[in-house]
Amino acid sequence: MTDWSTETLHADYAQSLKVGTLIYDSETEHQRLRVFENGTFGRVLTLDGVVQVTEGDNFIYHEMMAHVPIIAHGAARRVLIIGGGDGGMAREVLKHRDVTHVTMVEIDAGVVEFSKEYLPGISAGAFDDPRLELVIADGADFIRQTAGGYDVIIVDSTDPIGPGEVLFSDTFYGHAKRALTDDGILVTQNGVPFMQGEELTNTMRAFRALFTDATCYLATIPTYAGGPMAFGWGTDGPARSTPPEVLRGRFEATGITTAYYTPEVHAAAFALPGYVSKLIP
Ligand code: SAM
Numbered sequence: 001m002t003d004w005s006t007e008t009l010h011a012d013y014a015q016s017l018k019v020g021t022l023i024y025d026s027e028t029e030h031q032r033l034r035v036f037e038n039g040t041f042g043r044v045l046t047l048d049g050v051v052q053v054t055e056g057d058n059f060i061y062h063e064m065m066a067h068v069p070i071i072a073h074g075a076a077r078r079v080l081i082i083g084g085g086d087g088g089m090a091r092e093v094l095k096h097r098d099v100t101h102v103t104m105v106e107i108d109a110g111v112v113e114f115s116k117e118y119l120p121g122i123s124a125g126a127f128d129d130p131r132l133e134l135v136i137a138d139g140a141d142f143i144r145q146t147a148g149g150y151d152v153i154i155v156d157s158t159d160p161i162g163p164g165e166v167l168f169s170d171t172f173y174g175h176a177k178r179a180l181t182d183d184g185i186l187v188t189q190n191g192v193p194f195m196q197g198e199e200l201t202n203t204m205r206a207f208r209a210l211f212t213d214a215t216c217y218l219a220t221i222p223t224y225a226g227g228p229m230a231f232g233w234g235t236d237g238p239a240r241s242t243p244p245e246v247l248r249g250r251f252e253a254t255g256i257t258t259a260y261y262t263p264e265v266h267a268a269a270f271a272l273p274g275y276v277s278k279l280i281p
Contacts, residue, residue: 005036007225009050009159010195015225017044017051024118035118041223043119045086051223052158053086055121061189063261064219064269065231066092069152069185070099071250071266072239076151077101080179082139082167083189084156085111087123093154094129095256103150105135105142107163112136140166140175148179155188155232160199168199170206173234177210183237190216194227197279204280207234215240215280217269219260230276240270 003019024035031048042055070076085106158164191199207214211234218228247263
């Protein structure tokens with residue numbers, strides 16, 4: 001009989017992925033962790049049936065969270081990643097040769113070790129890059145204590161349940177702002193607005209109180225079902241108004257190859273449909 005992995009994150013909507021070869025399946029103390037091979041998406045990691053990352057479509061999520069703020073900033077040297085245990089975000093950030101230091105703060109050492117073993121293609125060697133400093137700690141504790149000085153902070157978190165919940169609090173956002181340089185940029189994973197609108201509204205309310213430029217931008221990621229995903233964007237700098245030709249010049253100068261990000265997609269991602277704008281207070 002065909003085995004399907006069914007995600008029931010949302011009350012009235014589910015998606016299923018066919019489990020080709022089951023590679024890992026274990027009931028941990030807290031959750032069921034599975035890795036399986038799917039014909040379309042390659043290796044898929046689920047926690048309690050909720051897709052965390054797939055080999056096939058992670059490039060969209062990671063490219064859009066890493067390159068949009070770094071290219072828009074134009075001179076990012078120090079980057080902080082909160083969460084990101086699978087290593088895909090570090091992979092994209094470290095493609096920027098001008099980035100001299102990346103701090104990655106992941107709460108669960110097990111996610112890092114597991115990803116290295118079962119999903120090595122996601123981090124693609126990022127954990128061996130000498131510019132990467134891996135800190136195993138709660139991102140909220142870290143950010144309260146750090147001296148800061150980050151040009152870009154990327155919050156690559158789980159949904160706002162369990163350990164990830166604190167990464168969606170006003171207090172956390174306030175500390176994140178303090179950890180940024182004057183023109184630094186904060187970007188956050190904010191779920192799928194059609195399905196998780198309140199999550200976006202809450203983050204945007206906090207960002208509006210903290211930053212002179214607070215909005216979100218969008219990308220469509222097939223396994224995050226229900227429409228485009230939103231990424232929170234907060235800065236006191238002028239990065240969002242960088243002209244498209246300047247974005248293109250900066251991107252070409254990096255020599256980076258991407259499969260989703262282009263400077264044109266970057267600019268267009270900030271154009272919001274009416275139903276998303278309505279969610280921003
Ligand atoms: N993109 C995925 C999604 O939304 O389905 C999630 C990415 S996954 C890399 C998120 C990571 O955040 C997990 O490895 C988790 O352990 C980590 N995380 C959750 N809460 C955290 C916290 N308070 N501090 C640091 N990392 C945390």
